[in-house]
Amino acid sequence: xAFYLSVGIVxxxxxxxxxxxxxxxxxxxxxxKKLIISFAGSIILIDFLMLLLGKAGISFTRFxxxxxxxxxxxxxxxxxCFRKKQSEDETQENKLxxxxxxxxxxxxxxxVLTILIKTFYLTDTILPSSTDLGHHMYWSKMxxxxxxxxxxxxxxxxxxDGNFIIGSAKxxxxxxxxxxxxxxxxxLISGIGYISYFPVIVLYLINIFGxxxxxxxxxxxxxxxxxxxxxxxxSLFLIGPIFAIAPPQSKYTGGGVIGNTIGNLLLPLTFYFYxxxxxxxxxxxxFVGLLFSMGLFYTHHxxxxxxxxxxALTVVFSLLNNFKDIKNLVVSWLKxxxxxxxxxxxxxxxxxxxxxxxxxxxxNQAVSTVIGEAVKQEHQGLTLTQFKxxxxxxxxxxxIIGIIILGIIFWKHRKNQIEYHFIILFSWILLIxxxxxxxxxxxVSIPSARIANYGVYPLSIxxxxxxxxxxxxxxxxxxLFIKKSLLFPALILVSTFVIFSGSYDNxxxxxxxxxxxxxxxxxxxxxxxxxxxxxxxxxxxxxxxLTADSWIKLFFMRDYNxxxxxxxxxxxxxxxxxxxxxxLSMISNPDSPESIxxxxxxxxxxxxxxxxxxxxxxxxxxxxxQIYSSEDVNIYYRPQL
Amino acid sequence: MNYQKNWWVVYFENPSGSSLNFTIENHSKExxxxxxxxxxxxxxxxxxxSIKNNRQQKINIDPVAxxxxxxxxxxxxxxxxxxxxxxxxxxx
Numbered sequence: 001x002a003f004y005l006s007v008g009i010v011x012x013x014x015x016x017x018x019x020x021x022x023x024x025x026x027x028x029x030x031x032x033k034k035l036i037i038s039f040a041g042s043i044i045l046i047d048f049l050m051l052l053l054g055k056a057g058i059s060f061t062r063f064x065x066x067x068x069x070x071x072x073x074x075x076x077x078x079x080x081c082f083r084k085k086q087s088e089d090e091t092q093e094n095k096l097x098x099x100x101x102x103x104x105x106x107x108x109x110x111x112v113l114t115i116l117i118k119t120f121y122l123t124d125t126i127l128p129s130s131t132d133l134g135h136h137m138y139w140s141k142m143x144x145x146x147x148x149x150x151x152x153x154x155x156x157x158x159x160x161d162g163n164f165i166i167g168s169a170k171x172x173x174x175x176x177x178x179x180x181x182x183x184x185x186x187x188l189i190s191g192i193g194y195i196s197y198f199p200v201i202v203l204y205l206i207n208i209f210g211x212x213x214x215x216x217x218x219x220x221x222x223x224x225x226x227x228x229x230x231x232x233x234x235s236l237f238l239i240g241p242i243f244a245i246a247p248p249q250s251k252y253t254g255g256g257v258i259g260n261t262i263g264n265l266l267l268p269l270t271f272y273f274y275x276x277x278x279x280x281x282x283x284x285x286x287f288v289g290l291l292f293s294m295g296l297f298y299t300h301h302x303x304x305x306x307x308x309x310x311x312a313l314t315v316v317f318s319l320l321n322n323f324k325d326i327k328n329l330v331v332s333w334l335k336x337x338x339x340x341x342x343x344x345x346x347x348x349x350x351x352x353x354x355x356x357x358x359x360x361x362x363x364n365q366a367v368s369t370v371i372g373e374a375v376k377q378e379h380q381g382l383t384l385t386q387f388k389x390x391x392x393x394x395x396x397x398x399x400i401i402g403i404i405i406l407g408i409i410f411w412k413h414r415k416n417q418i419e420y421h422f423i424i425l426f427s428w429i430l431l432i433x434x435x436x437x438x439x440x441x442x443x444v445s446i447p448s449a450r451i452a453n454y455g456v457y458p459l460s461i462x463x464x465x466x467x468x469x470x471x472x473x474x475x476x477x478x479x480l481f482i483k484k485s486l487l488f489p490a491l492i493l494v495s496t497f498v499i500f501s502g503s504y505d506n507x508x509x510x511x512x513x514x515x516x517x518x519x520x521x522x523x524x525x526x527x528x529x530x531x532x533x534x535x536x537x538x539x540x541x542x543x544x545x546l547t548a549d550s551w552i553k554l555f556f557m558r559d560y561n562x563x564x565x566x567x568x569x570x571x572x573x574x575x576x577x578x579x580x581x582x583x584l585s586m587i588s589n590p591d592s593p594e595s596i597x598x599x600x601x602x603x604x605x606x607x608x609x610x611x612x613x614x615x616x617x618x619x620x621x622x623x624x625x626q627i628y629s630s631e632d633v634n635i636y637y638r639p640q641l
Numbered sequence: 642m643n644y645q646k647n648w649w650v651v652y653f654e655n656p657s658g659s660s661l662n663f664t665i666e667n668h669s670k671e672x673x674x675x676x677x678x679x680x681x682x683x684x685x686x687x688x689x690x691s692i693k694n695n696r697q698q699k700i701n702i703d704p705v706a707x708x709x710x711x712x713x714x715x716x717x718x719x720x721x722x723x724x725x726x727x728x729x730x731x732x733x
Binding site: 517532622630631 | 650651
């Protein structure tokens with residue numbers, strides 16, 4: 001109960017009162033939109049509030065966080081109460097929010113089905129086990145325990161004068177503060193521990209709201225179309241129950257891919273606000289759009305980079321689209337930019353980045369590692385077939401149809417108005433496809449599969465549009481192309497293909513990931529070692545065969561790299577990730593001269609390994625005591641010889 | 642730790658010293674356990690014990706009893722009738 005209450009306080013209240021303060025009593029958003037935007041907005045606002053709190057030198061505690069949220073709520077409500085009731089904007093939004101009975105049933109059915117499928121998959125992964133989630137929760141726990149914003153640093157093994165030592169703490173660029181603060185806030189308020197169901201539940205909620213974000217973006221993009229609601233519902237279907245498990249959906253949730261999952265919620269909503277700002281020439285929408293953009297930069301650099309590129313391309317295309325009237329267009333944009341809410345936000349954002357908190361990837365010049373030629377193999381682009389399987393075949397097929405049709409419509413109407421929906425969708429998918437397929441053309445070095453996963457979002461909207469357009473045209477003018485009597489069977493056939501592909505993909509991805517018993521055994525072994533930590537100077541564990549090993553460090557909280565670990569073998573082979581072989585050798589061949597030197601230099605006297613895989617090489621030698629043994633985990637002690 | 646209820650574990654209470662005190666933690670359906678204390682290949686002590694599900698049993702070994710034995714490797718073997726686990730220390 002305390003957990004769910006804290007979720008409401010952290011992930012709904014700040015965003016909701018913020019909307020009230022910014023938009024007053026105008027009925028600009030329907031209830032569903034309010035819920036989704038409040039949720040996403042809360043993630044951003046909690047980050048900023050906690051960063052301010054940290055900068056002020058106030059320790060994070062249950063009281064300080066609740067008091068900050070309470071104060072923020074009071075200020076927002078005070079602003080809200082001062083605003084006059086305005087209702088002139090009611091009509092447009094209310095129209096978009098009114099669905100027919102069939103549409104409402106379809107939406108509910110899709111959402112319920114999506115939740116059912118995702119819940120079924122996550123039942124097995126609810127116990128925290130994934131590597132990424134373990135890494136992230138270390139930092140969230142660190143924030144909870146220290147009450148401070150953490151320094152993202154780790155200590156690696158380095159060679160010095162022919163010996164191996166644990167080096168000094170070095171900055172890590174992989175983590176961004178926005179990935180961790182919400183978990184710390186929820187844990188501090190509710191008292192819930194990190195080794196529990198709570199991190200996955202929070203990610204699950206973010207994922208579901210991300211899907212709903214696509215729904216409201218599609219509704220807004222196609223607001224001028226009489227099929228807007230059906231396109232939005234179909235988008236929801238294409239991103240919800242089918243392909244519900246493959247990345248970036250439940251696999252990311254269970255896998256603890258926090259930054260991406262939050263990014264996939266914030267990105268569509270950021271576009272939503274920009275579309276409204278530029279169409280309605282409303283500075284308040286631009287203000288919220290900017291806030292969401294800033295949230296992206298404090299949460300996930302990859303999504304922020306993608307957003308920046310899509311945004312830049314959208315601006316260029318919009319200017320080209322309206323080249324003859326470019327002066328008026330620029331003036332209308334400048335009016336919005338030089339409005340009180342936007343200017344005050346830009347000042348706030350600048351001061352915040354300079355004096356409150358600068359994202360780690362900017363401090364460490366990590367951006368330079370993303371720009372340039374792709375060196376790693378997994379950064380060098382996917383084949384078209386790989387891309388097709390990553391985004392889902394029917395989504396790609398109908399997405400291509402959708403973009404072609406939208407392009408034709410755009411070309412026909414290019415002189416009359418700016419087709420923001422086409423420009424955004426085109427820029428969005430074009431950049432994703434280019435980076436995923438031909439990264440050298442864009443000059444960025446990012447994991448190609450990961451960037452391709454972003455494609456499912458614009459493609460779901462484009463595919464929904466393509467599907468709707470083709471069948472509505474066939475229904476109306478079908479006699480020219482297809483007999484009307486064949487239309488329904490054709491619809492059934494295509495729908496079957498879509499549903500079958502998506503469901504087959506679900507079945508393929510629904511395979512069990514981690515055996516809960518093995519997870520529990522790893523946790524028990526960690527508990528055993530941490531309860532006797534004064535007897536272990538340094539610990540080494542295996543990553544390849546131990547389940548949930550990245551969570552071991554949460555039992556010690558000594559350093560991000562404590563215990564040190566044997567990584568996947570390719571990490572030693574690619575010459576980039578691991579520059580030492582001590583960790584490999586000490587488990588694979590513990591009695592070798594190299595290992596003996598490593599053990600002695602690094603003062604390692606505790607080794608946690610998978611019993612079934614790594615027991616033999618330890619039993620062969622008399623240098624280790626087997627001090628702990630469960631079904632799958634053994635711990636060895638190396639006494640001073 | 643009792644999740645899925647089909648595992649058990651044995652460990653030395655004190656990893657670093659010469660103490661042989663050990664604990665069996667039972668998260669399985671089995672309740673009858675047998676332990677043997679071996680000095681190299683010789684059985685030095687053997688006992689049957691009962692441990693209920695989700696309980697643990699600490700077994701204290703009298704250090705005097707093993708003080709003067711010639712064997713260096715002391716192994717504790719535990720079985721539940723089906724599965725066997727062992728822990729050991731190699732003492733000087």
